[in-house]
Amino acid sequence: MVQYLTNNIRQIRYITGMVSIALMVISLVAFAAKGLNMGLDFTGGMVTEVQVDKTLNNNDLIEVLKPSLGEFTSVTHSDQEGRWIIRYPVPEEGAQSPDISSILANISHKVDVISNSMVGSQVGQDLVDQGGLALLISMMCILGYLCFRFEWRLASGSLLALIHDVVLVLGFFAITQMEFNLTVFAAILAILGYSLNDSIIIADRIRELLVAKQSTPIEEINDQAVIATFSRTMVTSGTTLLTVAALWIMGGNALEGFAIAMFIGILSGTWSSISIGTVLPEWLKLEPKHYLPSEVDSAP
Template sequence: MKNATKWRYFTSVVSVTLMLLSIGALAVKGLNWGLDFTGGIVTEVQLSPSVTSHQLDTQLDKALGQDVSVITAGEPGRWVLRYAIPNQGTAPDIANALADIGSKVNVLNTSIVGPQVGQELAEQGGLALLIAVLCILGYLSYRFEWRLASGSVFALAHDVIFVLGFFALTQMEFNLTVLAAVLAILGYSLNDSIIIADRIREILIAKPNKPIQEVNNEAIAATFSRTMVTSGTTLITVGALWLLGGGPLEGFSIAMFIGIMTGTWSSISVGTVLPELFHLNGEHYMLKPVTEEP
């Protein structure tokens, strides 16, 4: 039991250190906003079915001088190309850029997503994140005593900041799919934290005189197998999506993979250490007698 407490304290220190580094990366580098938020050009083309996405990537990156998102349109030889608006402000000639691809190029349509639309998407995404966090805080304040809820809240912040810090450090594109992954991470991390917190509350009510360190260790031991099975099966699914989903789902898969890993970690370490620092004990869940005095 003592070794478990030491490990929880050690991993909490590591978590706080990584979170501070993530905040530093966000402050220094910032996020590499995708076309969803900055605006860009979307072009749909029809090529020979023998042309691969790798060939398109190589040719377009060379011709346009920038990274181009190549997405299959679900029909053989049909592709959706997404790229930033050039400095001259006009859409480039995609047919000319793909002249050396070895296939007849048929440009089906081209549309420009302006920066104003991207700004609206960023605002709506931030609003969705804010509403989700407020709903979670309201639920935790109703379900648990504030000392126990504080661990879950800090674990949530830790998971989201770590994912954002990773994207800032690596400068991977942050688009709407990654934002969706961040919202999913909030729910997943909260699920693990609530399972452990609920078990802590049950033990405190049943054994109010038991030291909080032992209560936390017992709660973790009781839920550890369930947490590992849930996280393991989810990681297998996300890993398959990462390997087989291709470029369009790469950011989403990486964000989910990191979020599940850190969510499991933080629920066990950060989520249990903070209530100890606030001196949570069985008295906080004991029913207080109601006096008849006015």
């Protein structure tokens, strides 16, 4: 496998680069056409806390609640055993409010409604605004760091790789119309940090090789940088993917969106740092002279 990569790494970089661009276009079109299916965290809804039999689990409750409360019903465990928090859409105007106690009575001997409240759409809009601001501030801080750490041609590859990862996750949720809630948004912020770390490792290696091998073409420099960091990338990404996969399988409905977003982000972050992060600087004509000290004219 390593020998194959060594002999064909440039072709792999170019192919994955074209695939990445195509996936970005598809994701942007899907996002513009269908938009995101915002969850109750953003749109508002009903929140009911109940106490039921301790033997019941999340899947038992979801199975009986969804037919009556709607597809976007979510159930999370509270701070005590047998206590659950149920979130579901506000009933349409004129429709009768569902009786949670009667629904859960089919599977639980005892049902106590602890609290019942409504989260208004204004609160949801505030979350959208604050979330967008958090994402913008994160991107601006990352942009400032990249401009300080690397020459702009090399920094642009890392920045586009970050944008690529976020766009792919948003495109996936737009195409599948899975619920986009606060946990998914938290995953996007985590993906930014993870992908940035991967891109910086490769970019740092490219910078070192540019200075050490000034007569080597940039295409070969990028090939050598990817090969030198490949084992580290595979170990890091592989172990992280195993952790996220375990979270996806065992985390239940509440963490499903987070785990899926992280899984996609880690995969795309791994190949985007190799493809986009190295191909774009080539297109922008990155050369060793951009990292060499400028000559000072000693003439009086």
